[in-house]
Amino acid sequence: MSEKQMNVAIVGLGFGAEFIPIYQAHPNANMHAICQRSEDHLNEIGDTFGIEKRYTSYDELLADPDVDAVHINTPIPDHAPQSIKALKAGKHVACTVPMATTVAECEEIVKTVKETGLKYMMMETVVYSREFLFIKEMYDKGELGKIQYMQASHPQDMEGWPEYWERMIPMHYATHVVSPVLGMVNGRAEYVSCFGSGTVNDDIAEKSGNKFAVETCHIKIKDSDVAAHIWRFLFDTARQYRESVDVYGTKKSFEWPLIEGENPVLHTAKKPEPEIPERVEVPDYAHLLPPEIQNFTRAIHDADHLSFLQGAGHGGSHPHLVHAFLKSLVEDTDPWPNAPLSANWTSVGILAHESAVAGGEIRKLPEFTLE
Numbered sequence: 001m002s003e004k005q006m007n008v009a010i011v012g013l014g015f016g017a018e019f020i021p022i023y024q025a026h027p028n029a030n031m032h033a034i035c036q037r038s039e040d041h042l043n044e045i046g047d048t049f050g051i052e053k054r055y056t057s058y059d060e061l062l063a064d065p066d067v068d069a070v071h072i073n074t075p076i077p078d079h080a081p082q083s084i085k086a087l088k089a090g091k092h093v094a095c096t097v098p099m100a101t102t103v104a105e106c107e108e109i110v111k112t113v114k115e116t117g118l119k120y121m122m123m124e125t126v127v128y129s130r131e132f133l134f135i136k137e138m139y140d141k142g143e144l145g146k147i148q149y150m151q152a153s154h155p156q157d158m159e160g161w162p163e164y165w166e167r168m169i170p171m172h173y174a175t176h177v178v179s180p181v182l183g184m185v186n187g188r189a190e191y192v193s194c195f196g197s198g199t200v201n202d203d204i205a206e207k208s209g210n211k212f213a214v215e216t217c218h219i220k221i222k223d224s225d226v227a228a229h230i231w232r233f234l235f236d237t238a239r240q241y242r243e244s245v246d247v248y249g250t251k252k253s254f255e256w257p258l259i260e261g262e263n264p265v266l267h268t269a270k271k272p273e274p275e276i277p278e279r280v281e282v283p284d285y286a287h288l289l290p291p292e293i294q295n296f297t298r299a300i301h302d303a304d305h306l307s308f309l310q311g312a313g314h315g316g317s318h319p320h321l322v323h324a325f326l327k328s329l330v331e332d333t334d335p336w337p338n339a340p341l342s343a344n345w346t347s348v349g350i351l352a353h354e355s356a357v358a359g360g361e362i363r364k365l366p367e368f369t370l371e
Contacts, residue, residue, distance in 0.1 A: 129315025
């Protein structure tokens with residue numbers, strides 16, 4: 001890679017603080033500034049990591065001419081407005097999931113990226129996790145054969161999380177299950193149909209505007225004979241946290257562990273029935289990264305953060321995300337996922353909820369997400 005360095009600013013220092021040491025170690029990054037509304041927390045993180053440039057105002061950060069790119073890790077309702085504002089201020093954007101909470105916001109981001117010529121990358125952890133990289137490598141080598149079907153689940157009990165999660169519609173935060181089924185085959189969702197199931201308690205229903213405990217969606221993949229099934233919940237349903245994708249091929253199929261800490265199962269066709277399934281250990285993929293950040297596939301700065309207690313460290317994805325974003329900046333290439341693809345992944349969940357409210361009616365993905 002180039003020796004060029006990009007000045008990066010991180011916005012939001014809860015989960016976002018995890019990325020600071022990765023940027024500090026990456027040869028193409030200068031960890032230029034941090035931004036947090038709470039001055040006490042801002043100074044605590046700044047002192048911990050030795051960062052001098054500190055902002056409590058997002059607008060003041062964007063006015064800093066030395067900032068090349070912002071990495072946004074703020075609450076979900078802020079993602080789209082802050083991404084658009086950064087792009088219009090001349091900054092490249094990396095943003096944690098989801099891209100937005102409305103299709104109109106997704107379209108505005110895609111439009112602004114086109115107008116500015118800047119980069120936008122949604123920092124989706126699952127498609128850079130060691131598990132996804134393992135399955136994808138097998139598929140690309142032909143070991144799975146033809147993919148016939150995929151399913152993905154993201155059950156999560158978010159009781160005790162910050163209060164704004166109680167106002168979240170489950171499918172508005174569905175990229176962890178949408179991205180692996182579409183990313184596996186480099187596909188786009190063409191249309192969806194979704195059903196709601198069960199009910200959440202009255203307090204959650206009133207806050208979120210959503211009555212369903214579980215939402216379950218089928219995705220038709222454009223220009224493909226493959227469909228995928230995904231489901232999500234956040235409250236009032238008993239299940240250990242799980243971000244999973246199961247991929248069924250003609251030669252081999254991969255099934256995510258049912259219980260955290262177990263190894264996944266690989267099924268091989270045409271063996272004697274008892275020999276078809278076998279437990280496999282997923283290797284790490286640090287070798288794909290620059291040596292300076294390879295150790296971060298196993299390192300977590302704040303292991304007590306709820307994202308890691310439930311998310312198992314996000315599959316070692318953080319350094320892969322940082323590297324992919326920086327590589328796109330210094331080589332002037334499209335990041336993966338870029339803005340239209342991020343919009344497709346995000347809009348699946350938004351339209352899925354609309355479908356569920358309408359009793360399963362088909363909802364088509366807009367054209368701007370299919371580019």
